[in-house]
Structure formats: C-alpha cells, structure tokens
Amino acid sequence: MRSVARAGTLPPPATPEAVVAAEEVIGFPLPHLLRRLYLEVANGGFGPDEGVLGVSGGAAQGNFADIAELYQDGPDPSGRIPAGLVLIYDWGCTIWSLVDFRDPAGAMWCSHEGECWPQGVNLAEWLTGTLARTLTVETLLQSQPTS
Template sequence: MTENEQQLLTRVAAEARNTRPSGWTSLPAPVDEATVTRAEAALGFRLPPLLAALYSRIGDGGFGPEYGLLPLFDNPPAGGPAAVTQYLANRASGHQNPDWSWPEGVLPISHWGCAMYACVDCRSPRATVLLYEPNADEADHAWYVDAPSLADWLRTWLDGTGWYEDDEGAAEPTPWTDFRIRTTAKAS
C-alpha cells in the first residue's frame, strides 16, 4: 500500500470513529485476516489491498457515505445484505436473466437505497468504483463509473464532493462502457 493510501486510511479511520451512516449505531470491529481470506475464497478473487485494509483496519462496514460500507459476511443493522452474500446472489441471478448478468469481480460494497449499489471492480488495477442503478431502462444503462479508483471514491466522501451530495458542482457518474464485455466474456 502506498504512503498516500496509508494517509487516506488515517483520514477514513478518523471520520469512521466520528460519524455513523444511516442505520448504524456503532462502528463494528475490524475483521481479522482469516475473515478476509474466507471472503476471497467465497468470492473467487482477491480484494484490492485498500478495500481489504478498510475491513481489517477500520471496521466490518458501518462507515462511508449514505448507508455505509456493507459488512463482508454479517448483515448490517439496517437489515440489508452483506457484501459477499449480495455478490453471490447477484451472480446467481444473472443465470436467470442474461441481459442483467452481474459482472465477475464487481463486489457491491455500499447500498444507496432503491436497489442501487456502489461496487468495486476488483479486476481493475485501481479498484474502480462503479454505480449499479437497476432502475435504468436497459442493462447497458445500469452501470456507471462513480470514481476511477477506490481511493478517489473515499476522498469524495471525506471531502463531501460526491454526486450524492447536495453540491451543485459534483460530477455525475459516467456510463461504464465495459459492462457488455465483462458480462458476455463469461458466457463464451
């Protein structure tokens, strides 16, 4: 992990100790390395180092924008799913409706409400954060790039500059053009 990511973790930890997202009354304890390893085994891919550090150094969810990060395995207090559970369910549901297949390696990490999720593309080198917006008319229009990296996504939360803020100048997510490539590649 880079020095900048270490500094970012320090900022995130301070914010996580001082604020609670909707539905959370306390910050859960961090998970141990065995839990991260178990999550990676269940998912079939490794978590990006910064994401693993969020869970293992700060808390098992319960911090971040809106409803906060999802826990890896346990249900959050607001009754939503855990990240691993949601990913596996989303991947399984794609077999029922191929037009709405869930891309491999795209882990939901935060629920926005209305079935929308912030997701980390664990296959991208920078851990791109994607917005899944299933209320779109077509599957191609359900995926957006929220931030070029997980670090950038965390900074927008800390700085109050995310698209979800009331700030008129906040950048809107752009369409994720790799959706079809990433969902049709598994079918071949």
C-alpha cells in the same frame, strides 16, 4: 446524515478468516485498500452515511449482511454486472456503488435500474469524495451514460 462514523460506533476490524472467506465466495482478492480497511480499521461501517458493507460479522446495511452474501448467488442474475464487481454501498432507490475486485486499486462502478457503468474513480477517491460530499448520488446518476 452521518458522514464520518462517530468514535466508538464502528465495528471491530474483520478477522483474517472472514476476509479470506469473502474472497473465496467472490473469486477475486479484495482490493488492497479495502483489505487494509477491513483488517485494520473496521469491518465496514466507514464511509458515507451508514457506511460500506463489511465481510461476515461486520457492518450490515438494511437487509444486507455482508458483501459475500450479496455476491454468492452470482454478481448479477441479469448478466449486466460483470463478475468481480461487488456491491458495497446502497444509496437507496436501487442505486449501488460497486468495487471492482479485478483491479487492485478498486475501481468504482455504479448500478441503477439494471444498468452498470464505471465511475472513473478508485476506492480511495470514492471514499474521499463521498466524505467531502463532492461525490453524491446525484453526481453518480449524472455520470450515467445515455443509451
């Protein structure tokens, strides 16, 4: 399991036009850190395992090409995921990490089986935790509120 991308395996940084196009589809600006990572480091692919999704032209995950493609039909047809929460990382088994684009710090959320809840960390803390393996799919599911 890859935790940090090997040298030379990340896609090139996103173009400013791709970032603006994603923001237009989503209707919110990218959180500051995510914008810098896309524009200065790589267009996705960084982070845990296969890495986070990029914007157009960047790292895909499975059948998902980019964050705007996932968002363009609305954040969630069931209405359970609030507008502005953007799917960014697929843990598998219908478990997703989402970034809150309404928050400049990029508060992180989790979605599983139609439920969505805040993680209590921002994007920087999420990246640090996933790379250090202190934040795992198991810890995400343990934090799910009980109904």
